[in-house]
Amino acid sequence: MERTKQPKRRRAERYRRIIIAxxxxxxxxxxxxxxxxxxxxxxxxxxxxxxxxxxxxxxxQRIAKTIYAAxxxxxxxxxxxxxxxxxxxxxxxxxxxxxxxxxxxxxxxVNGQELRIKALEGEAPRNILRRAAIxxxxxxxxxxxxxxxxxxxxxxxxxxxEYSKINSNKLLDLMNQLTAALEENVxxxxxxxxxxxxxxxxxxxxxxxxxxxxxxxxLRAQDALVKQQQRENAQIFATxxxxxxLLHPDGMIGSQMSASLPTVIGKRVAPGDDFxxxxxxxxxxxxxxxxxxxxxxxxxxRVKESLVASLNPLSQLELRAxxxxxxxxxxxxSSASRFVSxxxxxxxxxxxxxxxxxTTHLLVTVHDVSxxxxxxxxxxxxxxRAQEEIKGLLDLLELEPAVSRRFLNDxxxxxxxxxxxxxxxxxxxxxxxxxxxxxxxxxxxKGEAAAHSLSLFETLAHRFxxxxxxxxxxxxxxxxxxxxxxxxxxxxxxxTAKLRSLAxxxxxxxxxxxxNAASGHEFGYMLEALAEKVAINQKKxxxxxxxxxxxGSLPDSKATMLRDIAxxxxxxxxxxxxxxxxxxxxxxxxxxxxxxxxxxxxxxDKFEFAVRDDGRGVIPDHIRESLVKSGxxxxxxxxxxDERTLVMKLFEPGISxxxxxxxxxxxxxxxxxxxxxxxxxxxxxxxxxxxxxYTQFSVTFSSAA
Amino acid sequence: xxxxxxxDDSNIIRSRIMRIVLAGTLPGAQIVGLARDxxxxxxMFKAHQPDVVTMDLTMPNMDGVKCIEEIxxxxxxxxxxxxxxxxxxxxxxxxxxxxARGFLNKPFTEKQLIAALKEVISNDE
Numbered sequence: 164m165e166r167t168k169q170p171k172r173r174r175a176e177r178y179r180r181i182i183i184a185x186x187x188x189x190x191x192x193x194x195x196x197x198x199x200x201x202x203x204x205x206x207x208x209x210x211x212x213x214x215x216x217x218x219x220x221x222x223x224q225r226i227a228k229t230i231y232a233a234x235x236x237x238x239x240x241x242x243x244x245x246x247x248x249x250x251x252x253x254x255x256x257x258x259x260x261x262x263x264x265x266x267x268x269x270x271x272x273v274n275g276q277e278l279r280i281k282a283l284e285g286e287a288p289r290n291i292l293r294r295a296a297i298x299x300x301x302x303x304x305x306x307x308x309x310x311x312x313x314x315x316x317x318x319x320x321x322x323x324x325e326y327s328k329i330n331s332n333k334l335l336d337l338m339n340q341l342t343a344a345l346e347e348n349v350x351x352x353x354x355x356x357x358x359x360x361x362x363x364x365x366x367x368x369x370x371x372x373x374x375x376x377x378x379x380x381x382l383r384a385q386d387a388l389v390k391q392q393q394r395e396n397a398q399i400f401a402t403x404x405x406x407x408x409l410l411h412p413d414g415m416i417g418s419q420m421s422a423s424l425p426t427v428i429g430k431r432v433a434p435g436d437d438f439x440x441x442x443x444x445x446x447x448x449x450x451x452x453x454x455x456x457x458x459x460x461x462x463x464x465r466v467k468e469s470l471v472a473s474l475n476p477l478s479q480l481e482l483r484a485x486x487x488x489x490x491x492x493x494x495x496x497s498s499a500s501r502f503v504s505x506x507x508x509x510x511x512x513x514x515x516x517x518x519x520x521x522t523t524h525l526l527v528t529v530h531d532v533s534x535x536x537x538x539x540x541x542x543x544x545x546x547x548r549a550q551e552e553i554k555g556l557l558d559l560l561e562l563e564p565a566v567s568r569r570f571l572n573d574x575x576x577x578x579x580x581x582x583x584x585x586x587x588x589x590x591x592x593x594x595x596x597x598x599x600x601x602x603x604x605x606x607x608x609k610g611e612a613a614a615h616s617l618s619l620f621e622t623l624a625h626r627f628x629x630x631x632x633x634x635x636x637x638x639x640x641x642x643x644x645x646x647x648x649x650x651x652x653x654x655x656x657x658x659t660a661k662l663r664s665l666a667x668x669x670x671x672x673x674x675x676x677x678x679n680a681a682s683g684h685e686f687g688y689m690l691e692a693l694a695e696k697v698a699i700n701q702k703k704x705x706x707x708x709x710x711x712x713x714x715g716s717l718p719d720s721k722a723t724m725l726r727d728i729a730x731x732x733x734x735x736x737x738x739x740x741x742x743x744x745x746x747x748x749x750x751x752x753x754x755x756x757x758x759x760x761x762x763x764x765x766x767x768d769k770f771e772f773a774v775r776d777d778g779r780g781v782i783p784d785h786i787r788e789s790l791v792k793s794g795x796x797x798x799x800x801x802x803x804x805d806e807r808t809l810v811m812k813l814f815e816p817g818i819s820x821x822x823x824x825x826x827x828x829x830x831x832x833x834x835x836x837x838x839x840x841x842x843x844x845x846x847x848x849x850x851x852x853x854x855x856x857y858t859q860f861s862v863t864f865s866s867a868a
Numbered sequence: 869x870x871x872x873x874x875x876d877d878s879n880i881i882r883s884r885i886m887r888i889v890l891a892g893t894l895p896g897a898q899i900v901g902l903a904r905d906x907x908x909x910x911x912m913f914k915a916h917q918p919d920v921v922t923m924d925l926t927m928p929n930m931d932g933v934k935c936i937e938e939i940x941x942x943x944x945x946x947x948x949x950x951x952x953x954x955x956x957x958x959x960x961x962x963x964x965x966x967x968a969r970g971f972l973n974k975p976f977t978e979k980q981l982i983a984a985l986k987e988v989i990s991n992d993e
Contacts, residue, residue, distance in 0.1 A: 453958045460964050467987050470949070470970025476957050 181377055188370040195363025202356040209349040212280065214273050215260050216342040222257040223338055226250060226306065227331035233309065234324045237317050251310035258303055264341070265292050287344045295337040298330045406503075406529025409510065412462050414439045417524065427503055427529045429482050438527075442477075450476050461507055462522055468509050477505035479536065502536040505529050552658060555619030559666045562615060566685075570615055571663045573723075577604045578656055585648060594640040601648065602631045603836050610730040610836070614693040623658065627651045686714045686726065690733050690760055697737040704744055704755040705737055711762040713770065717866055724840045725762075725772055725864075731837045732774040732860050733758060740778030740858045750855060752777065768866045775859035781852040783809045810850055814838035869896040870989060873918040875909040875935065876951065877927040881974070885922055885951070888978045894985060906930025910938045917943070920989050923968065925952040925959055933963045940967035949988045951976065 229250035236246060259270040263280040272278035283289065305323040309315045396419065400407065406424035409417030418434045425432050432441050439458075443451050453476040460466050482501045505527060512523035559567045581601050588597040605627045612620035630647050637644060687709030698705040714722065741747075741756030748754060758776045765771050786809045790796040796804075804812070814834045837860075841848045846864035851857075872889055876882045882902050889897045901912035907929045913921070921939065925932035936948055948968040950960060960971050972984045 449958065453961055456958075456961045456965055460961065465967070465969060466964050467970045467990075470972065470984055470987055471964060473954060473973050474957050474960050474964070474971050476961070 181374060181381070184370060184374045184377065188367060188374065191363060191366050191370060195359060195367070198359045198363070199356060202352055202359065206349055206352050206356065208281075209345060209352060211272070211278075212264075212283070213342060213345045213349060215264075215270070215278075215280065216338060216345050218273060219257060219260055220335055220338040220342060222253050222260070223331060223334045225253045226257060226302075227327045229253065230306070230309070230320070230323050230327045233315070234320045237315075237320050247310055247315070250306065254303060254306050254310065258299070261292070261295060261299060264288070265296065283345070285344070285348065288341060288348075291337050291341045291344060295334060295341070298334050298337065302326055302330060302334070405531075406505075406527070408434075408527055410438055410458070410507075410525040410527050412523070414458075416441075424529060427531055429501070445482065446477070446480060458507065458525065461509060461525055464519070464522060472506075475505070475507065479504055479532065501531060501533045503529055504532045551619050551622070552661065555617065555658070555662055556665050558615075558617045558619065559662055562617075563685075566615065567666060570611060570617065570620075571659055571666075573611060574608055574620065574655070574659050577608050578652060578659070580604055581648075581652055585645060585652075588645060589642065592642070594642065594645060595635070597645070598631055598635045598640070599835075602628065602635065603839060605631060607727055607836050610727065610734060613696060613734070614689050614726075614730045616692060616696065619658070619662075620655070623651075623655050627655065686729075687711050687760070689726075690729055693730060694733050694737050694758055697734050698741075698756075701738060702743070703737065703741055705741055705758060706755045707733070707758045707760065709760040711760060711772075713762055713764050717770075721844065721864065721866055724844050725862075728837050728840050728862060729760065729772065729774065731834065733760065735834065735860075736774055736776040736778070736858070740776035740780075742779050746779075765863070769863070770866060771861055771863045773859055773861045775857055777857050780854040780856055780858050781810060781813075781850065782854060786810070786812060810852075813850075814848075869898065869919070870894060870985075871898050871900045871916070871919045872985075873901045873903065873909065873912055873916065873921045874899065875903045875906070875921060875927070875932070876924040877904050878924070879904075881924070881951070885981065888981050889985070891978070893978075893982050906932065906935030906938075909935050910942075913939050913942060913946075918946070920985065921946060921948045922951045922972075922985075923948050923963070925950060925963055933959065933966055936963055936966045936968050947988045949984055951981075 229246050232246045233250065256271060259268065260280075262268055263270045264283050267280065267282040269277055269279050283292065302323075305319075305326050308319045309323055400419055400421045403421045404423055404427075406421055406427040408420035408424060411417060414437050416432060416434055416436050416438050420432070420434055428441070428445065430441055430444065439451070439455055442454055446454065457471070457474060457476055460471060461468065480503050482503060506529075508526045508528075509522045510524040510526050511520040514520050559570075562570070581604050584597050584600045584604075588594055591597070605624050609621055609624035609628065612618075612624060630651060634640060634644055634647065690709050691707040694705050694707040714725070717725065736758045737756070741758070742750070742752075744754050747756065756776060756778055758774065761771075761773045761775075763771045763773075783806045787801040787804070790801045790804075790809075790812060791798050814837065837848070841862060841864075844862075844864050846862050849861045849863075851859045851861070874882050874885050874889075876885070882904070886899055886902065889899060900916040900918045901909075903909035903912050905927045909921070909923070910930070912918075923932045923936060927935070930938075932950065932952065936950075939946060939948065944967065947970075950963050950968045950971045951974060952960060952963075952971070953974045954960070964971065970984055970988045972980060976984075
């Protein structure tokens with residue numbers, strides 16, 4: 164509060180000086196005006212007095228002249244009344260004027276009107292008047308008898324004439340002196356008036372010059388202050404790292420904005436641009452509409468600003484690298500997105516007639532919040548990873564200890580094999596083969612995980628497959644492309660080790676780990692569970708029957724490989740063999756597809772394992788399409804293949820008849836794995852099929868090592 | 869004196885708002901109605917003319933946005949606080965465009981609700 168008062172006081176002090184100067188200017192002008200009026204009035208009065216004094220000169224001469232005329236007329240006995248009347252009037256006028264000069268009083272003016280005159284002041288006029296009175300008093304006494312009678316006596320005229328001849332010129336001289344004295348007085352007052360006017364004008368001009376000087380000084384100081392403020396504002400706007408500008412109610416960006424705004428939002432913008440048009444290029448239409456509504460709400464004064472901030476649709480705006488469009492983007496990884504936060508604050512204007520301060524602008528600040536968003540995402544990822552691991556652990560704990568241990572062992576062996584394949588790729592430089600090898604391993608791992616309902620490993624393997632699929636389809640595969648693989652490998656390694664450690668701590672040390680845990684019953688159950696799971700994913704209905712009583716009697720090596728083959732074949736049957744429910748209904752089949760898994764002992768050590776489904780069968784044309792789609796065969800080459808050759812192509816890597824890629828199919832790896840295992844087992848595989856009736860894979864093998 | 873109408877289809881939320889409001893932090897606060905959908909809210913509003921309304925957005929019979937529109941048509945000056953989840957910002961903004969004065973995100977704390985109610989009934993800008 165004190166800080167705000169001080170500048171106000173300083174401002175008041177500066178204005179007071181100017182106001183005082185202007186006041187002085189006015190007072191001075193008034194004084195000069197009053198003095199001028201007063202002196203002018205006095206001068207006018209004095210001029211009138213001078214005129215009266217001048218008339219006295221004339222009257223003194225007229226009195227003498229009429230006396231002489233009366234004397235001459237009397238000598239000729241023709242005294243006229245007109246001469247005496249003129250004498251009487253002149254005498255009365257001279258007398259009243261002289262009395263007025265002496266004591267004040269009324270007389271007739273030079274224009275014949277009644278006039279009040281003041282007694283003259285000053286030593287010189289008074290002295291002249293005294294001397295004039297001495298001459299006039301006897302003079303008027305001699306004249307009075309002449310004017311009172313119709314025919315005055317000759318003696319009376321003669322006495323007056325003699326007195327006049329002696330004193331008339333004296334009286335005239337006195338009146339001349341009086342006139343001169345009065346004229347001198349007028350001249351003095353005129354000089355005073357001129358002086359007053361000159362001094363007044365000089366002082367007024369000086370005061371005016373002072374005011375102008377002060378005002379110019381103030382204007383220059385204010386100009387300097389404004390320039391300094393503009394400089395400081397420009398420095399702030401040039402330095403601040405956030406985007407900052409004022410938004411007008413018509414959606415226009417204000418005249419000043421921070422230099423970093425285009426960089427922060429990745430778009431060229433300039434003062435005066437339409438903000439909503441700029442926004443239109445940054446956000447989807449729905450968000451743009453919401454932003455428009457939100458801004459409109461803030462310009463209205465109904466909603467409470469603090470209670471709508473959470474609805475800001477631009478509080479976390481994702482700017483993809485492409486959004487920058489090469490405009491003004493940061494030099495960043497082109498695949499990385501940036502996040503910015505636009506915050507709006509009301510700027511209030513002066514109070515209106517209702518006493519309410521209305522929103523005139525919105526202050527918009529734009530922050531780069533990429534780091535914060537990334538941290539939040541990292542926390543979410545960590546939480547998801549932890550949840551996945553807990554789920555993975557719980558899934559593992561649901562299995563028989565021997566089964567879970569074997570799964571983990573198998574997984575680690577697969578990962579070791581992948582690692583070896585990667586190392587070997589450096590020497591052979593046959594990268595496509597390496598990718599295919601790794602693909603088979605990962606797909607096998609995924610199948611195992613799915614069969615045991617271990618969703619964590621299934622998910623990890625599926626993510627791994629996404630990378631491998633992308634690498635496999637890449638033309639001119641290079642050694643450095645394989646660098647994308649180790650992080651995934653390491654991820655599965657570390658999670659396997661962690662889950663193994665946790666699972667071993669939580670399971671009893673006395674757990675009975677029998678090698679025969681995977682009994683025929685368990686094997687059948689596993690395949691049923693797998694089929695059910697894949698069917699749910701594929702939105703199909705499937706019923707599995709497993710008749711595998713001799714599975715438990717197989718040696719471990721054969722049992723493991725047969726399990727891998729069974730997993731792929733059952734998955735294959737659900738995905739490719741069994742039709743969608745509506746398709747089956749149209750074909751007059753039951754809604755649920757049927758898969759029958761059998762293991763028959765043909766001889767003492769010879770077995771046949773078969774997976775049969777009652778689905779659509781193998782359709783050669785579908786295989787042809789897949790071959791063309793894979794890019795490995797031209798249309799002509801595919802068309803030239805006979806049905807037997809076509810069927811055999813199913814066992815090649817990268818060939819799949821599935822139109823889409825998901826966790827269950829589409830990679831073209833399943834039967835590739837089967838073919839590899841069959842080869843290792845020294846077994847034979849046959850495929851029997853009739854369109855729309857059935858498909859059966861039969862594997863004949865010996866249990867001997 | 870603040871006479872409040874609570875509108876929410878969740879019994880839990882209605883009870884929670886009521887408990888917080890009646891706990892004494894808001895002197896003179898009084899609940900004049902608990903409505904579980906928009907239609908019921910409009911009827912209660914006409915009957916009791918409350919000073920302030922808390923409004924959910926997703927409700928059966930009549931949703932919050934429509935309900936706000938009808939209440940504002942009856943009394944344009946009544947302060948309405950939208951109390952809803954932040955799933956759809958566009959709907960919430962639409963509710964404010966219809967005349968609500970503020971928004972409180974679910975879930976909320978006692979302190980947040982009290983502060984929002986005080987803010988929404990204040991005459992400050």
